[in-house]
Amino acid sequence: SQQGEEDPQALSIQEGENATMNCSYKTSINNLQWYRQNSGRGLVHLILIRSNEREKHSGRLRVTLDTSKKSSSLLITASRAADTASYFCARGEAGGFKTIFGAGTRLFVKA
């Protein structure tokens, strides 16, 4: 499969808790992106981290990238019911613009 590995496949937490999703890959990358998909808004870009960066923040989101381990994680702090969605990592492959998406993590935040 061309897709990367994401875990967990599904995650259920209470509102206010933190959610962590992980992504692993095998190829060389230019960047690693995270997207959210829900039925209301379709696919939306959340954050991009470049291969020479190790950590990035955006609001309640924190992304880390470890190129030596070929892995990334997305942390959502103080989760809300509105964060319920599927979250996908997408690697921008080195040498071009090809982007490969993972299988996604389905997050359910209970109010």
Next chain:
Amino acid sequence: GAGVSQSPSNKVTEKGKDVELRCDPISGHTALYWYRQSLGQGLEFLIYFQGNSAPDKSGLPSDRFSAERTGGSVSTLTIQRTQQEDSAVYLCASSPGLAEGNEQFFGPGTRLTVL
């Protein structure tokens, strides 16, 4: 401003027929991508166009699939002799096409059902 638009939003066709799916990217975006997503699955890369470069077709699943991008703007994905396994949501995305990589803006998708 206008986002990425796709048409039709839904398409039901009979096995063996050809279909054309259209994508209108954000004006000025040089990169355009096609993906497909089966129910409950992730996105499968199909093809991307970047400026005037030759498209990367490495994700097209068979020679029944083809895509073109006219004038660096609108793109059409054509599926010939459709099969039931082609049923999926076909998503188009565009991005500014910066060398450092950049976010993709997705359209709402075309849901294709092959009977």
